[in-house]
Amino acid sequence: MIHTTDERDIEVERRFVPKAKDINDEIAWAQINKDVLRSMERPRMMYWVIFLASLALFSFGVYCEVRQYQSGLGMADLENPQVWGLYIATFIFWIGMSHSGTLLSAILHIMHADWRKPIYRFAEAMTTFSLMTAGLFVLVHLGRVWQFYYVVAYPNERWTWPNFNSPLVWDATAIGTYLTSSIVFLYFGMIPDLAICRDNAKGFRRKFYWLLSLGWQGTDRQWANFRVTYLTVACFLIPLAVSVHSIVATDFAVSQQPGWHITSFPPYFVAGALYSGCAAIITLFIILRYVFRFEEYMTMPILDKTCRLTFAIAMVWTYLNLIEYASVWYGSDPYAKETLIFRATGTYAPYWWAMNFLGSVVPFALAFKSLRNHIPTMMVVSLLLNLGMWLERFMIVTPTFAHGYYPWTWTGNWWPSWIQWGIVAGSFGWFTMLFMLFCKIFPAVSMYEVKEMVYHRFMARKARAS
Amino acid sequence: MSKAHTLALYSDFEEAGRAIQELKSANLQGFKMDDVILKSPIEHPELSEMLGSRPVYVQFFTLAGAVLGSSIGFTLIASAQANFLVQIRGGRPIVPLPPDLVITYELFILIGVFMTVLGCFIGWKLPGNRSPIYNTSISEDKVGILVKAEAQTIPQINEIFNRHQPLEIIGEQGR
Numbered sequence: 001m002i003h004t005t006d007e008r009d010i011e012v013e014r015r016f017v018p019k020a021k022d023i024n025d026e027i028a029w030a031q032i033n034k035d036v037l038r039s040m041e042r043p044r045m046m047y048w049v050i051f052l053a054s055l056a057l058f059s060f061g062v063y064c065e066v067r068q069y070q071s072g073l074g075m076a077d078l079e080n081p082q083v084w085g086l087y088i089a090t091f092i093f094w095i096g097m098s099h100s101g102t103l104l105s106a107i108l109h110i111m112h113a114d115w116r117k118p119i120y121r122f123a124e125a126m127t128t129f130s131l132m133t134a135g136l137f138v139l140v141h142l143g144r145v146w147q148f149y150y151v152v153a154y155p156n157e158r159w160t161w162p163n164f165n166s167p168l169v170w171d172a173t174a175i176g177t178y179l180t181s182s183i184v185f186l187y188f189g190m191i192p193d194l195a196i197c198r199d200n201a202k203g204f205r206r207k208f209y210w211l212l213s214l215g216w217q218g219t220d221r222q223w224a225n226f227r228v229t230y231l232t233v234a235c236f237l238i239p240l241a242v243s244v245h246s247i248v249a250t251d252f253a254v255s256q257q258p259g260w261h262i263t264s265f266p267p268y269f270v271a272g273a274l275y276s277g278c279a280a281i282i283t284l285f286i287i288l289r290y291v292f293r294f295e296e297y298m299t300m301p302i303l304d305k306t307c308r309l310t311f312a313i314a315m316v317w318t319y320l321n322l323i324e325y326a327s328v329w330y331g332s333d334p335y336a337k338e339t340l341i342f343r344a345t346g347t348y349a350p351y352w353w354a355m356n357f358l359g360s361v362v363p364f365a366l367a368f369k370s371l372r373n374h375i376p377t378m379m380v381v382s383l384l385l386n387l388g389m390w391l392e393r394f395m396i397v398t399p400t401f402a403h404g405y406y407p408w409t410w411t412g413n414w415w416p417s418w419i420q421w422g423i424v425a426g427s428f429g430w431f432t433m434l435f436m437l438f439c440k441i442f443p444a445v446s447m448y449e450v451k452e453m454v455y456h457r458f459m460a461r462k463a464r465a466s
Numbered sequence: 467m468s469k470a471h472t473l474a475l476y477s478d479f480e481e482a483g484r485a486i487q488e489l490k491s492a493n494l495q496g497f498k499m500d501d502v503i504l505k506s507p508i509e510h511p512e513l514s515e516m517l518g519s520r521p522v523y524v525q526f527f528t529l530a531g532a533v534l535g536s537s538i539g540f541t542l543i544a545s546a547q548a549n550f551l552v553q554i555r556g557g558r559p560i561v562p563l564p565p566d567l568v569i570t571y572e573l574f575i576l577i578g579v580f581m582t583v584l585g586c587f588i589g590w591k592l593p594g595n596r597s598p599i600y601n602t603s604i605s606e607d608k609v610g611i612l613v614k615a616e617a618q619t620i621p622q623i624n625e626i627f628n629r630h631q632p633l634e635i636i637g638e639q640g641r
Contacts, residue, residue, distance in 0.1 A: 028607065029507060029606060029607035030606050030607050033605075164543055164547060164569065169569075170565070173569050173572045176572075177572040180576060180579075181575065181579045184579055196606070200602070214587075214590070215593075215596050217505055217596070217597055217600050217604065218507060218604055219503050219504065219597060219612075220504040220505075220513075220514040221520055224509075224514065224522050225586045227509060228525065229524050232528050232582045233579055233582055236575050236579050239575070240572075240575045243572070243575075448508055
């Protein structure tokens with residue numbers, strides 16, 4: 001504690017004394033540049049193992065998609081009433097994954113949570129690539145890919161009759177807006193770091209970074225405009241992220257299908273999105289920390305905070321999940337209740353119970369500090385949480401179609417074909433491949449923000465000394 | 467009179483701050499504080515304040531973008547609906563407000579974001595108007611003070627810089 005009576009010192013304390021030691025505050029600014037730039041040139045061998053494995057997975061996904069494209073959706077066992085299968089379940093999963101980037105970057109930025117600084121960049125990249133992956137599933141599930149433009153809101157002089165009242169059209173608009181804004185946010189926040197890359201690169205790479213850094217020289221005018229713009233875009237992104245997943249939820253909630261027509265779906269979807277995104281951040285945190293030797297920046301106290309945040313969101317999701325069950329159970333819709341009973345006791349019951357266990361019980365591991373500080377355990381837990389969240393989406397889509405209003409449409413033993421599994425696996429390969437490429441070409445840790453962190457800690461030390 | 471530039475590099479913000487204070491109080495002929503530019507690896511609002519008021523106009527672009535976005539969004543959707551009367555509405559409104567608000571909201575955000583970033587680029591005076599002297603160590607860990615002044619005032623300015631132990635002073639003539 002600092003005990004001073006001088007007003008200036010109190011001001012310094014208020015502004016610069018951080019709450020916990022998230023990173024080594026004696027690290028030199030030049031060292032930060034050196035470490036991050038080195039990570040882009042010489043990652044560990046594991047980088048190439050992950051990259052090639054994801055490339056192989058992606059190639060298999062492309063093969064499956066080509067087969068489905070040539071032979072029709074029947075190849076994927078998609079037929080009435082199971083018209084969406086794994087594709088839309090995985091689409092929701094990837095959309096959900098994208099929300100954590102906004103949470104970590106925009107919400108924590110507005111709240112001045114300093115600990116986000118070393119990890120928000122990759123979370124933003126995760127947002128962008130998750131959205132790109134989710135967008136692919138919209139195309140894949142259509143079968144007739146070339147008819148994609150029917151879901152886009154555009155003037156209907158061609159009499160193609162886009163239905164502006166449909167949540168599917170809203171969805172396309174919302175996801176398009178979110179993807180565009182996320183790319184802008186990611187790129188804009190990276191400009192000072194791109195200038196660092198420009199100043200240290202040679203040959204073609206120098207030209208590439210020179211072009212992208214837009215003549216950044218770190219002038220007072222550039223910083224002032226930059227800060228206001230970054231904050232404003234962050235403020236835009238938060239309601240946008242909420243609107244995107246709310247609209248995805250309305251795809252289901254405004255329908256008459258039993259099990260979907262639930263008022264709490266939008267907040268339930270948003271909580272689930274943040275939850276799966278945070279779990280994915282833990283997974284990628286651990287991978288990047290090892291692969292790019294970021295032990296100095298992606299530290300255990302930051303992992304600890306991310307885990308605590310994930311635990312809090314897991315509890316919100318659990319609560320909303322229980323609310324959904326309770327409102328169906330005590331509601332007056334016998335069909336919705338029948339669907340709920342089918343989920344818990346029918347063909348898909350093992351997956352329903354697994355979802356509840358993985359989504360609501362496993363996160364309690366995050367409540368123990370000794371487990372939060374054990375990296376292999378956290379890796380396994382984060383993967384299990386994401387498996388639970390993927391199962392949640394699977395349980396929303398498949399059992400509802402399998403057990404609708406008409407008994408003659410019931411398909412209780414429906415199971416996706418290997419083509420669907422292949423395309424889903426390929427999407428994980430596509431995401432990982434893009435993400436790893438990004439981290440190789442662009443700085444995965446925000447150098448200027450880490451410098452700010454170190455500087456504020458330096459000022460705090462100085463205040464203590466005085 | 468020809469103008470010249472000089473850039474002093476400092477290892478920390480405090481020395482740079484003292485140099486700026488002295489420049490400010492020196493009242494040199496052929497030089498004004500508006501022509502001083504601070505270059506730093508991180509933002510330093512306190513030091514920027516010493517340079518005087520330098521307003522940011524980004525928020526006006528944001529406001530314009532928000533208004534424009536919502537207007538364009540609603541107009542596009544409503545005009546498309548009103549333009550297509552062949553569609554049988556069954557007594558429902560041709561331009562239904564609640565569903566149209568969703569797309570209006572999304573375009574409000576999209577164009578708001580675009581205009582905000584555009585406002586920033588205009589604030590940076592892109593695409594041209596680079597400040598003339600730059601040193602790559604600024605993006606690493608050094609603080610630079612760039613001054614534009616009458617050529618005959620530059621030696622006095624450099625003298626002030628020298629009193630605060632700069633790492634280096636870089637000059638450029640003829641601007």
